[in-house]
Amino acid sequence: MRRRLFIKRVLSIATVSALAVSLSACAGGAGGQEEAVSAADGPLGAYEDTLVCSMGRSTIANPKFPEGDSYEDNAYTRYLKEKLNVEVKDSFEANGEDYDRQVSLAIASGELPDVMRVSSKDVLDELVENDLVEDLTDVYDEYASDYIKEVYDSYDGRCLDGAMYDGRLMALPGTNYDAAPCVVFIRQDWVDDLGMKIDEDGDGCLTIDELENITKTFVEKDPGNTGNPVGLAFAPYLTSGDYGGSGYTMMAIGAAYKAFPGSWLEDEDGNLYNGSTTEGMKATLAKLAEWFQKGLVDPQFGTRTWDDITALLTNGQTGITFGPWHLPDWLLNNVRSMDPDAEFSTYTICDDNGKVNVIHNNAVNGYMVVRKGYSNPEVLIKIANLFFDEIVNNKNLETEQPEVYQYVTTVDNSARPIQVELNKNTYLVDEYSDIKNCVDGKISMDEVRSIESKTNVEAINRYLADPANSEVTDWSKYTSRMKSMELIDRLTNEGKLEWDTPVFFDTTETMRTNNADLNKLQEETFVAIVTGSKPVDEFDAFVDAWSSRGGEQITKEVQEIIDAQ
Amino acid sequence: MKKKTFIQKRSMRSQSMYHMMMLPGMIFVLIFSYVPMFGIIMAFQDYVPAKGILGSEFVGLKHFKYMFSLPDIWQILTNTVVIAVGKIILGTVMAIAFAILLNEIRVRFFKKTVQTIVYLPHFLSWVVLAAVVINMVNLDGPVNHIIQMLGFDKVNFLGSNTWFRPMIIVTDVWKEFGYNSIVYLAAITAIDPGLHEAAAIDGANWWKRVWHITLPGMLPIILLMAAMSLTSILSAGFDQIYNLYSPMVYQTGDVLDTYVYRMGLISRQYSFSTAVGLLRSAVGMVLMLAANGLAKKFTDRKIF
Numbered sequence: 001m002r003r004r005l006f007i008k009r010v011l012s013i014a015t016v017s018a019l020a021v022s023l024s025a026c027a028g029g030a031g032g033q034e035e036a037v038s039a040a041d042g043p044l045g046a047y048e049d050t051l052v053c054s055m056g057r058s059t060i061a062n063p064k065f066p067e068g069d070s071y072e073d074n075a076y077t078r079y080l081k082e083k084l085n086v087e088v089k090d091s092f093e094a095n096g097e098d099y100d101r102q103v104s105l106a107i108a109s110g111e112l113p114d115v116m117r118v119s120s121k122d123v124l125d126e127l128v129e130n131d132l133v134e135d136l137t138d139v140y141d142e143y144a145s146d147y148i149k150e151v152y153d154s155y156d157g158r159c160l161d162g163a164m165y166d167g168r169l170m171a172l173p174g175t176n177y178d179a180a181p182c183v184v185f186i187r188q189d190w191v192d193d194l195g196m197k198i199d200e201d202g203d204g205c206l207t208i209d210e211l212e213n214i215t216k217t218f219v220e221k222d223p224g225n226t227g228n229p230v231g232l233a234f235a236p237y238l239t240s241g242d243y244g245g246s247g248y249t250m251m252a253i254g255a256a257y258k259a260f261p262g263s264w265l266e267d268e269d270g271n272l273y274n275g276s277t278t279e280g281m282k283a284t285l286a287k288l289a290e291w292f293q294k295g296l297v298d299p300q301f302g303t304r305t306w307d308d309i310t311a312l313l314t315n316g317q318t319g320i321t322f323g324p325w326h327l328p329d330w331l332l333n334n335v336r337s338m339d340p341d342a343e344f345s346t347y348t349i350c351d352d353n354g355k356v357n358v359i360h361n362n363a364v365n366g367y368m369v370v371r372k373g374y375s376n377p378e379v380l381i382k383i384a385n386l387f388f389d390e391i392v393n394n395k396n397l398e399t400e401q402p403e404v405y406q407y408v409t410t411v412d413n414s415a416r417p418i419q420v421e422l423n424k425n426t427y428l429v430d431e432y433s434d435i436k437n438c439v440d441g442k443i444s445m446d447e448v449r450s451i452e453s454k455t456n457v458e459a460i461n462r463y464l465a466d467p468a469n470s471e472v473t474d475w476s477k478y479t480s481r482m483k484s485m486e487l488i489d490r491l492t493n494e495g496k497l498e499w500d501t502p503v504f505f506d507t508t509e510t511m512r513t514n515n516a517d518l519n520k521l522q523e524e525t526f527v528a529i530v531t532g533s534k535p536v537d538e539f540d541a542f543v544d545a546w547s548s549r550g551g552e553q554i555t556k557e558v559q560e561i562i563d564a565q
Numbered sequence: 566m567k568k569k570t571f572i573q574k575r576s577m578r579s580q581s582m583y584h585m586m587m588l589p590g591m592i593f594v595l596i597f598s599y600v601p602m603f604g605i606i607m608a609f610q611d612y613v614p615a616k617g618i619l620g621s622e623f624v625g626l627k628h629f630k631y632m633f634s635l636p637d638i639w640q641i642l643t644n645t646v647v648i649a650v651g652k653i654i655l656g657t658v659m660a661i662a663f664a665i666l667l668n669e670i671r672v673r674f675f676k677k678t679v680q681t682i683v684y685l686p687h688f689l690s691w692v693v694l695a696a697v698v699i700n701m702v703n704l705d706g707p708v709n710h711i712i713q714m715l716g717f718d719k720v721n722f723l724g725s726n727t728w729f730r731p732m733i734i735v736t737d738v739w740k741e742f743g744y745n746s747i748v749y750l751a752a753i754t755a756i757d758p759g760l761h762e763a764a765a766i767d768g769a770n771w772w773k774r775v776w777h778i779t780l781p782g783m784l785p786i787i788l789l790m791a792a793m794s795l796t797s798i799l800s801a802g803f804d805q806i807y808n809l810y811s812p813m814v815y816q817t818g819d820v821l822d823t824y825v826y827r828m829g830l831i832s833r834q835y836s837f838s839t840a841v842g843l844l845r846s847a848v849g850m851v852l853m854l855a856a857n858g859l860a861k862k863f864t865d866r867k868i869f
Binding site for chain 1: 631699703811812824834
């Protein structure tokens, strides 16, 4: 038994090292410039001879392909062949983290595919430093369609800057639109049953005290009839740097105290600080500790896993949760499946002045790169034009390209031979206005901007026709669009959102070595403070420890990088 | 001992067939175990995949120095060693005791049934068992119901720094003792029953026979198993701890494996991870050699 473990360990070390040895042997064979295949002019100019483009493809377990289709041969790749005469050949296909490993191996072996997705800035840095990717500045200027440029411009440069090295564009960054604020979902059916009145001014904003009162009522009255209500349940990591990211965080509550843990921000005087170390953070933790004392926070906070919390929601032990606007699509739908009466209302938390504090997301999500020396680097830009301008903006896609249309509506986006998303920063508000107008009958289905919005309108109309007996998926679309998105739209229009912009999203040298330690310190301390095993004033000791264990050095490095920009 | 000299007397030629049969295995070991050991070099480099092993910069003991400069390293090493030693001791004792007891059972059907039941957890993954354990011991679980009925306060076992280590050790022993007892059962059956009969005739009771016949008869195997398990003293069971721990119990439950995992996941530190792995193997090897030396000194038996 023990021996087997030992052998297993030796073997695993062995395999890794073997790969490293064998791969390093073939590294360093980067060729020169290959001969370009000529093509017609313009953003969508087709190639005269078929251009073969090898790709690294990030896949998912169930992309829902129709029978017989694959990542290499599907409606999108056939469309690409038809329109641009480009043939996709997959160098490798892999799921999730495996994909990142494949990219590392491809870099190590020096045999990069012509085009691939790179997930992290670290890896892009490595590629650029070792001169392994093409400079895309000129091809972007020349080939990107007006609409694609408009998309990038909606981020005021925050997106393209993410892939700039010395003023040169070394990758095509994927966009990541703002999804703030963190939404609070509350069981409306319980509120109605108990005859509670919440958010009486109807502005969609709850104060911290209002949230406390609602939680208290839910804990006392146990509207889920479970005999064991738990109040507010949070995941032990508590924080998340991205509004579009994780649920079950304390981001919504932190925002009321202007606490944005983990984000690099500047104060009024331009001093750089990390959001984990502020007085606001301390106040947030103090409030959560107070609630924990009062029994308003899950008594098992700290050991509950993500799945545990989902179970608390579905079996009715808690009816308040926090997360991104799209939570109803993939998580709260479970609650509705278990309890057909479940309804959620959406709110957000405001500070004492009635303002909702939010920060911008990292505008970049993933990068597409072209191998150094590839004959036709502009093909990447053309593909982007085809998939994020031509397809998205073609009102007649359904009749002209029925197969592609079917893909847009039913197949996972990873099937596209360009594996980032390009959406305008105003995506949510734009989509909401389309959906709302169409549902209200102000515009016709043909006038709706995107195909995605169309399918959502159809789902919402189905829901509205018979809410009580509707399908769960239609209910989800209704809740995420007509409630979450509506809230974001309303807060935006009323100017309730107070934006701050993080000044830095990437990784510095010391972060690479010390972040694991600092994250551990932070998680451990925050949980201990909330559960009361350490006093709130321990926070000050945490800030000192954070600085001395690398935080100060990291701050210095971030400052240097900002100053250099 | 006798057997060994007998084998040595045989000529190489008569055994060449057997050596040939071993050859594929040896080649396999050579290619997959010895050749990759050159990868150890990574521990002394700042390894960058794009540059490869030959191109990466040598940095000497930087990663080892860094490892010991980490503020939590002693805490983590303590956790690792305490948990691993606890598992080795309790696991060995339980497996031996179980083997001796099981050997006493004469009803074949009952014996087989018990064996199957205690082997079963060994074949389940910790991902599954962790869910079982969590549900058993959480605040609303059966264990806490019993504690409450007995008039004590509920305990958040997996969130308490007092209880986390015992929980890890006990659940691991529960999962593995049945399977580990197989080898001890085999050792017991190898003992000449004549010795037991003779002792019984001389008036030795059950305890005396266990103490003077069964245990000494098992000693070589016990020593071997104990020495082998020492190699894993710096790995306290990643699967198990990763699935059961949380930030609340980092203080007593964060071990070398979990720490390196979080470290590696965040920052792809190949060289650092190799350095940790190398340290772990080196410590394991030293301990195993020491155990071998001690075994020879005190019992006059060599393990290998």
